Amino acid sequence: MSDRLPKTAITPATHTVPPARFSHGVRKGNILQVAGQVGFLPAAAGQAPTPAGPTLREQTLQTLANVETILQEGGASWEDAVMVRVYLTDTAHFAEFNAIYDEYFAGLEEAPAARTTVYVGLPAGLLVEIDALAVLG
Template structure:
């Protein structure tokens, strides 16, 4: 049986419950839902990168990428991305930000699903991802 390895980049806040920011088992890496919190600062409570979808979306994508990199992976290995939005009115803007973020990749980063959810106050977006590693 393959062991699990947990990943939490040094820049990330501690999860609010008993889970890892990312976990690898065999060739599968699951990145837990990430939100738009900037890098952790000692003694400071986590707060969103800003009040706008753009600020939170860009930080959230950077946070997912940090977990991928911590595990020796990257967007090239991602096979599934789920975007959780709190407001259906943000869908078009989210797509613009998403497309710009991945513009330099030769092929789209992964299959994607968008879901509408409730998140803690002030948070507009959460993203998780699954990667298959060689």
């Protein structure tokens, strides 16, 4: 008999099937890893993913909502997040992103998650990607 904890894939109904062999989120024991999410609007089966809009604000708010959906499906919340990684396509977006991020998390009761921000290339039209790591009590 194995002592290994089961690993459970988290795939909300609002998310499209990933383009490769990975899960939107994975929970193992009290650890929940959310894969990088972008600002795609919720989609019905068979629909092509559509960005929330062309602006950093629209995409950031939708990206954060997409991460939160996976956290919730995995039994967690932003209060459980210990690490957030942000991927921006343009260094000029850093200050605007920080303002949106601070506004979004203004009501957080506990200490905010640690955060890393890096600059990357993303598919055309996408400006931000976010992943998160949560530890459940």
